[in-house]
Amino acid sequence: MGRYVIRRLLQMIPVFIGSTFLIFIMVYALGDPVAALFGDKAPDPATAARIRKDLYLDRPLWEQYLHYMGQIFQGDFGTAFNGQPVTELMASAFPVTLRLTLVAITIEIVVGITLGVVSGLRRGRTIDTTLLVLTLVVISVPTFVTGYLLQYLLGVKWGWVRPTVSPDAPLNELILPGIVLALVSLAYVTRLSRTSIAENTKADYVRTAVAKGLPRRRVITRHLLRNSLIPVVTFIGTDIGALMGGAIVTERIFNIHGVGYQLYQGILRNNSPTVVGFVTILVIVFLLANLLVDLLYAVLDPRIRYA
Amino acid sequence: MTSIDKTTNVPAPRAASEGTPLLEVRDLHVEFHTRDGVAKAVNGVSYSVDAGETLAVLGESGSGKSVTAQAIMGILDMPPGKIPSGEILFQGQDLLKLPADEYRKIRGSKIAMIFQDALSSLNPVHTVGAQLGEMFRVHRGMSKKDSLAKAVELMDRVKIPAAKARVGDYPHQFSGGMRQRIMIAMAMALEPDLIIADEPTTALDVTVQAQVMDLLAELQREMNMGLILITHDLGVVADVADKIAVMYGGRIVETAPVHEIYKRPAHPYTRGLLDSIPRLDLKGQELYAIKGLPPNLLNIPSGCAFNPRCPKAQDVCRTDVPVLHRVTEQDGTELPGRGSACHFWKEQIHG
Numbered sequence: 001m002g003r004y005v006i007r008r009l010l011q012m013i014p015v016f017i018g019s020t021f022l023i024f025i026m027v028y029a030l031g032d033p034v035a036a037l038f039g040d041k042a043p044d045p046a047t048a049a050r051i052r053k054d055l056y057l058d059r060p061l062w063e064q065y066l067h068y069m070g071q072i073f074q075g076d077f078g079t080a081f082n083g084q085p086v087t088e089l090m091a092s093a094f095p096v097t098l099r100l101t102l103v104a105i106t107i108e109i110v111v112g113i114t115l116g117v118v119s120g121l122r123r124g125r126t127i128d129t130t131l132l133v134l135t136l137v138v139i140s141v142p143t144f145v146t147g148y149l150l151q152y153l154l155g156v157k158w159g160w161v162r163p164t165v166s167p168d169a170p171l172n173e174l175i176l177p178g179i180v181l182a183l184v185s186l187a188y189v190t191r192l193s194r195t196s197i198a199e200n201t202k203a204d205y206v207r208t209a210v211a212k213g214l215p216r217r218r219v220i221t222r223h224l225l226r227n228s229l230i231p232v233v234t235f236i237g238t239d240i241g242a243l244m245g246g247a248i249v250t251e252r253i254f255n256i257h258g259v260g261y262q263l264y265q266g267i268l269r270n271n272s273p274t275v276v277g278f279v280t281i282l283v284i285v286f287l288l289a290n291l292l293v294d295l296l297y298a299v300l301d302p303r304i305r306y307a
Numbered sequence: 308m309t310s311i312d313k314t315t316n317v318p319a320p321r322a323a324s325e326g327t328p329l330l331e332v333r334d335l336h337v338e339f340h341t342r343d344g345v346a347k348a349v350n351g352v353s354y355s356v357d358a359g360e361t362l363a364v365l366g367e368s369g370s371g372k373s374v375t376a377q378a379i380m381g382i383l384d385m386p387p388g389k390i391p392s393g394e395i396l397f398q399g400q401d402l403l404k405l406p407a408d409e410y411r412k413i414r415g416s417k418i419a420m421i422f423q424d425a426l427s428s429l430n431p432v433h434t435v436g437a438q439l440g441e442m443f444r445v446h447r448g449m450s451k452k453d454s455l456a457k458a459v460e461l462m463d464r465v466k467i468p469a470a471k472a473r474v475g476d477y478p479h480q481f482s483g484g485m486r487q488r489i490m491i492a493m494a495m496a497l498e499p500d501l502i503i504a505d506e507p508t509t510a511l512d513v514t515v516q517a518q519v520m521d522l523l524a525e526l527q528r529e530m531n532m533g534l535i536l537i538t539h540d541l542g543v544v545a546d547v548a549d550k551i552a553v554m555y556g557g558r559i560v561e562t563a564p565v566h567e568i569y570k571r572p573a574h575p576y577t578r579g580l581l582d583s584i585p586r587l588d589l590k591g592q593e594l595y596a597i598k599g600l601p602p603n604l605l606n607i608p609s610g611c612a613f614n615p616r617c618p619k620a621q622d623v624c625r626t627d628v629p630v631l632h633r634v635t636e637q638d639g640t641e642l643p644g645r646g647s648a649c650h651f652w653k654e655q656i657h658g
Contacts, residue, residue, distance in 0.1 A: 204427040210382050213415030226432050302477045
């Protein structure tokens with residue numbers, strides 16, 4: 001197991017280099033950051049040249065990349081255009097997004113799996129069909145529609161919650177954004193666990209468990225659920241990464257100053273240090289989440305052993 | 308794998324004990340409601356088993372032998388399964404009328420079942436110790452530690468080497484024969500009165516088959532349990548069974564004490580089964596096979612279900628369903644325990 005983890009961690013290095021390099025190129029392709037810095041005004045050529053030299057922008061792309069990477073490993077992610085170090089932005093943005101992700105994942109796991117189990121055990125009945133249709137609707141409607149709709153209804157019209165989240169982003173204010181963020185994944189989790197449960201109820205070992213005279217509850221929780229959750233865990237694991245990076249829409253709607261918000265600002269202002277810095281961290285989060293899923297596999301299913 | 312000299316070890320069939328038999332199935336019907344129609348899997352099966360007795364239920368795939376067993380265990384999928392009529396009397400009590408929770412308490416503790424494929428029938432994500440111990444934890448309310456000790460004891464009893472070290476292993480870490488022993492241990496755990504073994508050796512190779520059957524027979528003798536052995540292997544039957552019920556198309560077509568059926572079958576289907584056993588003295592000749600396919604349960608042939616495949620079918624076989632006749636000697640003396648659902652049983656047995 002230990003060797004497997006080390007091997008996986010080593011495999012991350014090329015993935016990390018490759019993905020960050022790609023991001024670097026893409027952000028570079030967005031346009032001239034110095035021109036963006038001056039906004040609508042035409043920059044003074046001498047000043048622009050000086051800034052270019054200070055920011056290594058006069059060097060070839062690969063040299064810029066190497067320089068950037070070198071700085072990153074010294075903990076220097078550069079500064080945003082407003083003079084704030086990117087690390088400072090991260091320190092304020094990541095905890096907020098992390099909290100939002102936690103809320104969303106919890107909702108996704110608890111509600112999604114519960115609905116999936118209920119639906120899977122009653123395959124073909126009314127409740128199953130209803131849930132299937134509902135999840136299909138949820139999957140089909142884009143997040144910004146559900147987001148604005150729920151914000152308008154619950155926040156503005158009925159006034160049950162605050163329509164936007166305050167800068168501190170306390171947990172109770174994050175519940176509605178969390179629901180919006182979780183909704184699509186929740187529908188997937190429901191469908192995934194439903195199918196898995198429905199399939200496994202026919203499994204021989206479930207029949208054995210019934211023949212052993214176990215109470216229905218024990219058959220479901222100990223024998224059926226554990227086996228059925230393996231594919232669901234994979235999905236949820238990869239979803240952690242997606243939720244952390246993909247909260248751009250939700251964070252915009254509810255004005256949450258998290259990763260998505262900073263990324264959005266960075267892209268809008270052509271602010272490459274912010275974008276590359278944040279995405280680099282997200283790449284690491286993705287990789288670690290995937291490793292965690294693979295390790296969790298071995299815990300859930302003893303037939304999988306890593307050497 | 309059949310060794311004929313072994314049959315001397317078989318305990319003499321017990322005379323039906325006074326009063327009620329351990330298990331009595333009366334006129335059981337099971338049907339499955341599918342999209343294509345109603346599949347009549349079991350059509351009026353009756354049999355009984357006493358304590359210490361072994362009943363072998365023989366038949367092709369789809370003859371209804373496993374469905375009957377699952378109906379007794381109460382593990383049929385309902386729906387689509389349905390039991391429109393019949394009684395399953397266990398120690399005089401009709402299981403079909405029991406409340407669900409009391410039925411559950413009988414499962415595993417009074418009646419246990421051994422399944423065919425131990426690898427898929429054991430839960431892959433729990434240790435065998437946990438799965439064996441579960442019987443004691445649920446039915447006897449034992450602690451985790453005590454139940455594990457019991458599991459080790461059971462594994463010793465079914466002769467799994469180094470039981471103590473292996474109790475924490477998972478099913479996939481055992482060989483096929485060892486896994487089937489674990490299945491047997493699980494069924495024996497609470498010393499049930501009746502064990503149903505559904506093709507316990509089909510998934511095993513021949514040498515291991517013999518070991519597993521011997522173990523099963525030995526444990527049965529020790530605990531004086533009733534055993535219903537479902538199989539399509541006539542060789543296995545000769546070694547351990549006391550009496551035989553042959554099933555075809557959801558009906559019992561012949562019943563007999565074990566050795567008589569080999570000598571003088573009273574039904575053409577049984578004859579066909581016996582003729583399709585490979586024999587050393589007929590080496591080099593083509594092996595006999597019953598022509599045709601088992602009946603489609605959605606559309607069972609009228610009259611005797613076997614008539615389209617029967618070499619001796621007459622017109623009456625296509626119109627009248629034969630009842631299970633009592634089989635007698637030519638002079639009319641009763642042959643106890645023998646029955647044949649063939650219009651021409653006399654010609655078959657005495658012809």
